[in-house]
Amino acid sequence: MTDAASNLTLLGATVWMGAQSFAFAADVDVDHADGKKRKTSDHKDAGQHKTVPGYEQVEVIGQFRNRSPKFTASILDTPKSVSVISRQILDETASHTLADALRNVPGITMGAGEGGNPVGDRPFLRGQDAQSSTFVDGMRDVGAQSRETFNVESIDVIKGDTGAISGRAGAGGAIVINSKMPKLANFIDANVGFGNADYKRATFDGNWKVAPTGAFRFNLMVDDEDKAGRGPTHFERYGLAPSLSFGLGTPNRVTLMYYHMQNFDTPDVGIPYNNPTFRARTDGATPSMVTGSGAPVSVPFDTWYGLKARDRNNDGIDMGTLRFEHDFSPNLHIRNSTRYSETKQDDIWTMPDDSNGNIYYGYVYRRMNSRISTFDTATNQTDFYGTVHLLGFKNSFAMGAEFTREQGKNDTYAAFVNGVNVTSGTNYTRCATALAFSSGTCTTLLNPNPDDAYSASIRRAGNPNSTRFDTKAVYLTDTITFLPQLLGNFGVRLDNVQSTFRSAGAEYGRGDNLFTYQGGLVYKPAPNGAIYASYATSAIPPGNSVGQGSDDISLGVDRTGNVGSVLKPEQDRTIEVGTKWSLLHNRIFVAGALFQIDASDFKITTATGGIANGGKKRTRGGEISINGQLTKWWEVSGGYSYLDARLIEYGGSGASAGVMNGRHAPNTPENSLSLWTTFRPVENLKVGGGVYYMSRIYGTDSPTAPKFVPAYWRFDFMASYRFLKHYTLQLNIQNIANTRYFIQAYTTHYALQAPGRTAMVNMNVHF
Template identity: 20%
Template sequence: MKKHRTKAAIIEKRLRLKAIVLSGLLLGQTPLLLADNKQQHFTISQGQLSSVLNHFASKAGILLSADASLTRGLESDGLVGDYTTEQGLTRLLNNTGLRFTKDENNNYILQAKPTLPTQTAIELPSNNVSLDTMMVLGTPQFRYDSRQVETGNRMAKDLTEVPRSVDIIPEQLLLDSQAREMEDVYKLAPNVVNSDGYGGTREDYLIRGFRRPSDIYRNGVRLKLTRRIDPATVDNIQILKGPVADIGQMMPGGLVNIITKKPQLESENHLSTSFDEHGQRRAVFDSTGAIADSDNFAYRVTGSWEDSDTFRDNSSVDRRFLSSSLSWFGDTGGYANINYEYSREKRSLDRGVFTVPTTNGKRRLIDVSRDLRYDADFSFNEVESHLIEIDTSSPLADSGWSIDTKLFYNRERSDDTYVDVSRVAPDSPVSALPTGTLVRRVQGNRDRKLDTFFARVQTTGDFTFGVPMTIATGAEYFQQKEAWTNFVGAFQIGGTVTNPGSLSIVDDSSTPSREDKRDVTLESYGPYAQLDIKPFDDVTVTLGLREEYYSSDYSQQAVINSTAASIDVPRESKFTKSVGLVWNVVPDLSLYSSYADTFSAQNIYTGNATTAVLSPQQGRQYEVGTKWATLNDKLLLTLAYFDIKQTNVVETVNGEPELTGGIDSKGMEFSLTGNPLPGWNIRAALGLLDAEIVSEDTDTNGNRPRNVPEKTASLWSSYEFQGLDNPLSGFGIGGGISHVGNRYGDSEHSFELGDYTLVDAGIWYYFPSMGSSTLRVDLGVKNITDEEYYTASGGDYRISVGSTRTVFGGLRLDF
């Protein structure tokens, strides 16, 4: 993405030339492939030429500057269709008397066409230049833009063209809020909350009442991780609501897809550091640009270092991350990118606090200090990973068709050891112990090997079969191999709720009471297709389908008594389908509806007498909604209603696994994003959810699922002062409030987690340019009211504790 340093440097250059920057044109959003010669789909309505160019620059991801007088009074018919950047600009400037050129940094400059044979450029005014509304210092608006959907679409589309809800969180919001992890900004999306995350060491979330533990999508690839995603690599986070038939196996609530940073031809570099009162110490660097002033080759290198403490006692994060990419941009639209990532992290595995029994089968959360831990100083999750990703795109001559490919491999090696509270007196069977006495044991996994391989080939193009159509069709292959040794130590009795340290836990992981070696292989493949049909100019029908073949192998061997079990799941297939409709009632207002179904293969379940291979979970969703882009496309409002049903959820009945469970979820979502005024950005969201368990178990049937609130709400807004003559130019302020409703900690509703409201605020200042560099200084407070809250429950003895009030700071140098 383009950075504020580049903007400031370009503006400074224009000032030396006594030119001005066209208000609002220094916008840009990273396009799908970050290349001037990569075709994109544009849908830009007619209007003033300045507004149309503004929209085009934002969509194409370019820096475009001009004398403001050049476009004054000019109108444009807009732009609809697939064009490269230069093709689109040429079409927009046709019959305007204007042309464009490119400078040495690959930025675009508008000029008047010569009227005399010897004239080669416009004559710039020499004095008394009116600078209109432009920002010499500050954050470029494009860094907040969040309209291009790359998730759940085989073809890149604007958010208003997609028949479903998608929440896009740009990197700038992570920076403004000083997010330590991606989960810190999930709260900006309606009906999205965090889950347990294996003691806070993995990505874990619920969308519309459905959980997908461990799995996250990275550039469209499903990826199981035993670690966190480093925010340094994030360009934007796209949260897709509901299932997508042509993606394949997924939970019906939706998915989170991380779009990573890519190389770009324009040079930019930054260094940043962040810190807080609890001991966070983190540094990030990012550098990208053309290789040897090439128009075809670009690089990007991103890295981070972290050695941090948290608000919890003896809790730390030690992380190293490096990502390097090389891209080739062909002269005729070809593209190739290769990316290598290395990550190593060691972080405390913290099971949080727990509950104690009360009466009538109910439980309550213990009342202790939020920083108190019940494990030992050897409780860690340590992971090392290597990732390789190769993307190519090849246009087929001038046909408008292309062939795209992706190869992906991720290798993880990890070990984890933690201390679990197993019982607390007077829980059964330790009711005879003094009240509050703890029973704990050491558990974990060693020598975990997790390998993921993914391949895709896809062709995309336009054709006419009675009506215009666009199709993307291809095939994908996915394989995941995982092998590890699981161990459980002996029960260790001692310590109390208020003084757990009175017993020193012994690390008996080398002499466990139980130890199993496990091996799981998952494999799936199949063809898919997505088809856009335009029966009318203002109506688009989107069809999706996939036939997925899947199989798995499972083996388990007890190390101590040498018993073994294995099972191979025979290859089966599942057909999934979707249909969506978008109707542009008027240019700025669209109505949409969609249906999609999906499935998820079951794990291997072992009962008292059988080992079962069960039919996959199934899910479907109906969704209707409206999207309204108002204030000259500066504000987007989305309203959606959805109805989701999941079936074939495994329950244990009389000691045996059966397909008797499910979840029904329906609700509404409202979201608002945009920049209604120069320098002002706003995001607001409201989610209402009615989810219930469907079960033959009368203790859970009709109950709300664990960790699922009935309502979520959030508001984030920031403002940066504008104008050369404003003494506060370069100063920004931002703040937000988020609310999560009451949640139950288990399916039986034996205890509640409660609701919570968090208030955050921050200020920042861009110091005046130092040559071609700018420095931004941040200061802020998270959880200003010091709200006591719990983020999620992993069970009676695994309750994640929310962070205390935290003062943070940061520095960022762009050069």
């Protein structure tokens, strides 16, 4: 990926130079919302762009504007940290899932599922939960799922509070997934791959010009693979994404998109920590293990505590989008997007539960976590944006309105042996009877058998709950050019959110008005550089994840009988200073930032066991990044992040009150590094490698019973060879050293292990 390619990807243009994407990092206004085809030399700001010696003249191909209009300046002139994962990086690193893709941005971790939902993507940005701050083509996508990348053109990672841009949540930033869109061109990309761990994958990406201003694009994916070194873990999924556009290159454009993905997985299960809760057995047994440091237990690499006869993830998503765009003039545009999506989950998943002290005696209770969920979203969003001159200043503005209804309905499964619910009967949870083992409910710590028979009968628990979230919002953002060397960026947003939670025949509701804002100044000492300072806020109302994440019970009743509707929204702010530079004739983009995030009023448990808005958390850190081409044949992309996230006020009941104050926040590594580089020694051969490092991550930094996953290094390799003009053969080896490391740290019971060494060979055909 070049910085330029990432810049134009964010701006929604596609730039081609032979077979490779390339652009100019200092580009301020390359985005052509009218979709017209023109050379950059014809652009009104062409004076900023210099042709790089040895490179062809670049040309912008007409297509829909894919980047959110809420960004009113280029990456260079935006007073925020923005990272872009291009399609080129996704392909070179063989990143097939969102979790794989986000590895390329330092400072991001994937948290373990909570709130009764053990599966699905739960990214953390700068130590803040971003599950509810994930967007597809500018519209929020909360539904829990493990996202694929076969229909992804690029991924924008916006760091720091984004309330004024995206509404509720966004304390650490937002993740914006940009879908592949139709283009006025004819091409076919087909890929088929094989590898170890029974890896088999095929994708198809076809685009056809069906009219002078119309195009049709169709993406297809089938994937069938194990998880290297992780026992019976298996992923089987397919997806398709047709899209149709008319009016490309004209002032009136319309597109219709549909996305479907279905998976039938045998999920991976965790490895328990080595310091579980201790409960002495009453049968006279002697413990076989001593208390450890809080790291995962030391067991063989392929240890898997699940049950093949029981565990499954059968999830699916359907998403339809209709978008209209109109240009009033070259400088004024409007866009309206309507979407309906439905996400379904049918999951049964084994948690290696350590809460009953079984591990000390060499046993593991196979706790059954489950989810039966339907989550639907209906959204209409209108954006009016462009450039105007007011009082002698240039204003690049965007204003709009959003109306969204999100609704989730959740139930679980229950398991019974001889009429006894095994999740509550101590004869099963304590692993102290022969029936606990003969039924498959318990197993051994060191030698679990995934083929154990499971004699329990499974049926729906029949105790569903539902959450509904209605949002009405208006916003305004503006970049003002005070002087050629001085720009101001300002934004405000007002959200009215109404939420309702229903459970066990009871109903709780609340309403909140969320006012968020941002402001920043950008000083440009040179056309290719910027120094900025910014202040931004966000707000997180109770029930924010709409039953899909960790706060789905926030609207209910706490143990003291207080209704959650009395809680206030969490308030967050980010102060950030940084600099960005486009160097080496705009081939390299470098950036650095220092920041502080303060979170306040998040819910905590009080000393008496109630719930109150007393929480405070602070994250201080810095990051640097580099993207682009050091030479014509050498590309580099990556960065380093330092995060010091501390719980300032964390509450706690009884003797636990105040114990966690000053401790590390969960899911936040102090140090992380991501570096990907490729080199082309001859015209048709490219070799590359990746280096990834992450320091210790805490599930909890409790002073008495910490839970954490150790630091790790990971190394990847890639080689691709292009032959016969249309064919490319690519080899990827991920985790070359077969390092055992962990990618998720649950707060209490387990950590999720990463795959072992994975090798795959893919053949790509491009016409």
